[in-house]
Amino acid sequence: MLPGRWRRPSPDPALDGAALLDVAGPEAIEVHARALAIGAHLATTLVVTGYPAEVTPGWLAPLLNFPGHLDIALHIEPVPNPVAAAGLKKQRARLESGRRAGFDKGNLDDPEVEAVAADAAELAYRIARGEGKLFHVALYLTVHAPDEDALAEQAAAVRAIAESLLMSVAPTTYRALPGWLATLPLGIDTLKIRRTFDTAALATCFPFTSPDLPPATGADGEAAGVLYGLNAVSGAPVLWDRFAQDNYNSITLARSGAGKSYLAKLELLRLLFTGVTASVIDPEDEYVRLAETVGGQVVALGADGVRLNPFDLPAAKDGEEDVLTRRVLFLHTFLAVLLGTDLTPAEKAVLDRAVLAAYARAGITGDARTWTRTPPTLADLTAVLAEDGSQAAADLDDRLAPYTTGSHAQLFNGPSTTATSGHLVIYALRQLPEEVKAPAMLLALDAIWRQVTSRPEAGRHLVVVDEAWLLMREGAGAQFLFRMAKAARKYWTGLDVITQDADDVLSSPLGRAIVSNAATQILLRQAPQAIETISENFHLCHGERQFLLSASRGEALLLTGDRRHKVALISVAAPGEHDVITTDPGELAAQHLNDGLDPDGGYIDQAASAGEWET
Structure with missing residues (x-):
């Protein structure tokens, strides 16, 4: 090769471009007027041609959370400041000349022209001061479906969401192939149907907000936390680590039967596998089977010979x-x-x-x-x-x-007649009469607190207070619980307060203080009579209110104490976990029947077994 001359390098025989394309691309593409047949499914692309006048951060989230197969592409091209300034100058001159011509003819002011002129002037000043820039922005939406009817239905649903956001969309008629290419992860805008955005407007589009919580990671960067359930919107796993928050406390509010104790036991069981120790105040003996399964200790207050x-x-x-x-x-x-x-x-x-x-x-x-x-x-x-x-x-x-x-x-x-140490200690209070449950809960909490503060080795510990309304209705008991919520973090301990009576917690200053000191807040199904109090104290929007009013058993809204993140989830358990933590009377009766064989090898009488179980 002569100096100064370039010769095309010979292709590498080890790389076969056609073979690579066969692997990455579809087997065939059939182009129609508004749709593409890409292999075995169809796709159509919608172009956003109009945008709302005012938007808020995360305003594109409904499109991102669309439950179907939807590809969203946002193409951004910055406009150089000299070009932007010259364009704005021409635009302002055009608007001003139109206004003056109207004045000369005796016409009234056009409010839309006045608003556009004011916006153009403000934008020009911001660019001149270096406070913003202009961008050419294009937004394309490609909908995928297995057949024509499903494609039409999915496209109509996407169009409805876009129009609810005050956006105008149009199909890519006779440009279906360029539209599909524009939404591939190639970074190529094949349509170039753009609008001009300034920095503030573009910032509201980035990043797309997601209903998922940020990933929970430990100090070493590894995944941390436990599985709470599945995201009710995206179906993604919801992992949460209470011990990675500002404090380790949590508050769980729900009506009876909504699944609050089930979710608490599910988290407790999974935390035990991570080395967390725990103590539980259990007024209804709902955690006893869990303790027996994992080798915990049960302190049955009210039983003969059991005393603190x-x-x-x-x-x-x-x-x-x-x-x-x-x-x-x-x-x-x-x-x-x-x-x-x-x-x-x-x-x-x-x-x-x-x-x-x-x-x-x-x-x-x-x-x-x-x-x-x-x-x-x-x-x-x-x-x-x-x-x-x-x-x-x-x-x-x-x-x-x-x-x-x-x-x-x-x-x-x-x-005292019983020791209160171990990796899981359950204070079962079901045998106690209602009149002495509150002082017994306080006595058990005191025993837990003495154990927490005198541990020889530091470690993560969780204190679960179920049916906390029994203690919250007593002024002195609420004060003790409040002091515990304030001081628990110093001993690497989290306080989990669970109650079905929101008024007992939110109607008093001490109750609201306990809520404000909980970095993890979980709301399950609420009664209509309590939703106003819940909405006011937790700053819920209309959609969140409706979710809590119509939530099924196990569906919950997880909030962080700083309100930066929130997610709707569905608690899920493996069959083995469910058998350990369920307290559904029907399921327990069925398990009791399955385990109860008479000496002749047959099952005992179903009615008699059910009556014995209830006793």
Whole structure:
């Protein structure tokens, strides 16, 4: 080869262009006036020819979320500033000359011309100051379908969505092939049907908003979180990691039967596989089967010989000097919930002296070396009150009698009889009467909190409080739950509050504070009577309100505390997971029948089995 001359390189015999095209392209293309037959399916392209006057960020999301097969191509070509400035100058001159000609003829102002002139002037000034640029933008939509009828139906649906966004669309008549090529990922605009956008208008188109949450990744960049379900719009998996948020708390609100406990158990089961430990307040024994399956511990409060002593002291850490004082303060809260009324100042003073005296009689003082001694019991407290001699002490003694010598003495009076440690601890309260469930929940929460704050090794921990309305209706109980929500993050602990009564949570300042301290917020089906309160506090739009009113069992709206992300999802479980966490009476009765064989090898009577299960 002579210097300065170029010779075309010989083709690489290892690369066969025809073979590559056969693999990547369709086997055949048949061109019609408005559609293409691409292999075994049809496609037609729509061109956006008109746009709305005002848009908001993410306004193209309805097109992106179209449930059918739709390809969207947005072609952008920047316009050089000198060219843009010259074009705007000519446009402004044309508009101004038209306005002056109309004035000379005595015509009234044209509002549309005035608006266009003002927009052109503002845009020209922004470009001159370098605050924006102009772009040529083309938007094409290619619809795919297996046959002509389906193609017409899908194209009509896309056209309806576009028109609902105040866009004008037109088919690519006799230009079906260039239209399809314009939506391929080749970056070639074969139609060049464009409109001019400025920077602000173009920014509302990028990026397309998606109903999917951002991917959950850990510190090492690996996928994190657990599967909550499938996206109700796109069908994509919804992965969420509560321990990657600003705080690890969550709030779940739903009407009865909407599936809130099912979703909570599903998340709990999957978190256990990631090494998270958990404690659960279970008023209806819905988590017992789950605990038995994964080797957890069940503390059945109300059963014979099962008791927690409210006077137990937490394990002291080095440097702590106020363990006894904090325990006395908790006893004030516990006794207020136990008695069902707020204590008067006189009663608080008497109670404070009596609690300290009960600890002193047990040999426990402000000296940390005495904190490992056996703590007093509720009976010791009433003995001190009986010796006080004041009327307030006598009243307190009488009001505490049912819990020391009466019907509830086995639950609250005496030393603790069960350990509360393990990777999963369930506090089952179903055997308790409704009158003492709230103080029992508070006592269980206190045992959980003592366990969390005294763990020898740091690790992720989840505290689930199901049917939290039982505790929220008590002022002292709501305050304890609020303090726990505020401090849980310091111990790598998340608080999951689940309730079916939105008013008990959202009608009080403490309840709203608990919601505001939850970075993960889950709403399932709501009753019409509660939707206004839910919408106001969670800032729901009209579509989200309608979704919650018509949601099926297991459908939920997941919100982040900062309102930046939200997604509608459907909780899904594998058959093995479902068998462990379901509490549907019909399914449980069927499982009971399948497992209940009589000695002769036949199934036991169905009616008798159902009655026994209900008992």
